[in-house]
Amino acid sequence: MFTERFLRDKRGVHLERDERDRLEASITEIQLVEPRKTIVRAGEVLQQSTLLVEGIMSRHIDDRHGLRQLVAVHMPGDFVDLHAFPLKVLEHDVGTMTSATVAIVPHTELESIMEEMPQLTRKLWFSTLLDGAIHRAWIFRLGRLDAIGRVAHFLSETNVRLVSAGLSDGRRFALGLTQADVAEICGLTNVHVNRVMRHLREERLCVFRSSLVEILDPVKLAARGQFDPAYLYIALPDPRPRT
Amino acid sequence: MTDYIAQPQSEPGTASAEDGLVILDGPNGLAVTMSPTAAAQTGQRLIAAAEIAERQITDAMHRQ
Numbered sequence: 549m550f551t552e553r554f555l556r557d558k559r560g561v562h563l564e565r566d567e568r569d570r571l572e573a574s575i576t577e578i579q580l581v582e583p584r585k586t587i588v589r590a591g592e593v594l595q596q597s598t599l600l601v602e603g604i605m606s607r608h609i610d611d612r613h614g615l616r617q618l619v620a621v622h623m624p625g626d627f628v629d630l631h632a633f634p635l636k637v638l639e640h641d642v643g644t645m646t647s648a649t650v651a652i653v654p655h656t657e658l659e660s661i662m663e664e665m666p667q668l669t670r671k672l673w674f675s676t677l678l679d680g681a682i683h684r685a686w687i688f689r690l691g692r693l694d695a696i697g698r699v700a701h702f703l704s705e706t707n708v709r710l711v712s713a714g715l716s717d718g719r720r721f722a723l724g725l726t727q728a729d730v731a732e733i734c735g736l737t738n739v740h741v742n743r744v745m746r747h748l749r750e751e752r753l754c755v756f757r758s759s760l761v762e763i764l765d766p767v768k769l770a771a772r773g774q775f776d777p778a779y780l781y782i783a784l785p786d787p788r789p790r791t
Numbered sequence: 792m793t794d795y796i797a798q799p800q801s802e803p804g805t806a807s808a809e810d811g812l813v814i815l816d817g818p819n820g821l822a823v824t825m826s827p828t829a830a831a832q833t834g835q836r837l838i839a840a841a842e843i844a845e846r847q848i849t850d851a852m853h854r855q
Contacts, residue, residue: 691820692819692820693820694819694820694821695814695822696816698822735822736822736824737812739809739812739814739824740814740822743809
C-alpha cells in the first residue's frame with residue numbers, strides 16, 4: 549500500500565477504508581527516483597501530482613548566484629506537490645534529496661475524487677494546509693532564531709514528523725541529509741552548521757552522525773529551538789517520548 | 792499584533808573563528824559566516840557607525 553503514511557496520525561483526518569482504496573486506485577505509476585534529481589521545475593505545466601512513498605524530497609529556490617535555499621522538506625507520506633493540482637504551475641523546483649519512491653497521481657484522478665468524495669477532498673485540502681503551517685514555522689525559524697535554535701528547531705520538527713510517519717522512535721531516526729543540506733534548510737553556512745552540531749553534541753542535546761540522528765534530550769532540544777509541535781497537527785496522544 | 796515591538800539590540804553578538812572563517816552569532820536571529828577580511832572590515836564599519844550614533848545621541852542631548 550503506497551498511501552499507508554499519508555495523513556498518518558494527523559488530527560481529525562483519519563482516512564476511511566474506502567477513501568484510502570480510492571486514493572490507491574488513483575495512482576497510475578510508481579517511480580524510483582535517484583538522489584538529487586529535480587522532478588518538477590518552476591514554470592512547467594503539470595498534469596500530475598506526486599505522493600512521496602519513501603525517501604526525502606525538497607522544495608527549493610536558487611538565488612541568482614545559484615545558491616540554494618530549501619523552503620520545504622518532505623517526508624514519506626507527504627503529498628508533495630498536491631499544490632500543483634489547483635496551481636498547475638509551481639514557482640519553485642521540487643526534487644529528491646535521497647533516493648525516493650514516488651507515486652504519481654494524475655490530476656484527472658484528483659478531479660474525479662473532488663466530484664465523488666467530498667470528505668476525502670477535504671482531507672487532501674488539509675494536507676496542503678499542513679504544508680502551509682510548516683512553511684509558517686520555517687519563516688519563524690529563519691526570522692527569529694539564532695543558528696543553534698534553527699538547527700534545534702529543524703531536528704525537533706523532523707523527529708515529530710518522522711514519529712508520525714512511523715520512522716522515528718522519538719529519539720533516533722535515519723536522516724539521509726548532509727550538513728550542507730541542513731545549512732541550506734537553516735540559512736547557514738556549512739561551517740556554521742558544523743559548529744552548531746558540535747555545540748548540540750557537547751550540550752548532550754543531539755548527535756547527528758552518519759545519516760543517523762540521536763536526540764539525547766528531546767525536551768531541552770525543543771526548548772532550545774522554541775519548538776512547539778502544535779503546527780504539525782499530530783493526533784493525540786503526543787508521539788514525543790515521555791521524559 | 793503583539794504587545795512587544797522589536798527594539799534595538801542592547802546585547803552584543805558573539806564572534807568566533809572556525810576553520811579559517813569568522814562566525815557571527817546573534818544578537819537575536821543573526822547568523823553569518825564571513826571571511827577574515829570581510830569580518831575585519833565589517834568590524835571597522837560597525838565601530839565607525841557606533842561612534843557616529845554616539846555623537847548623534849550627544850548632539851540630541853545638547854539640543855534639548
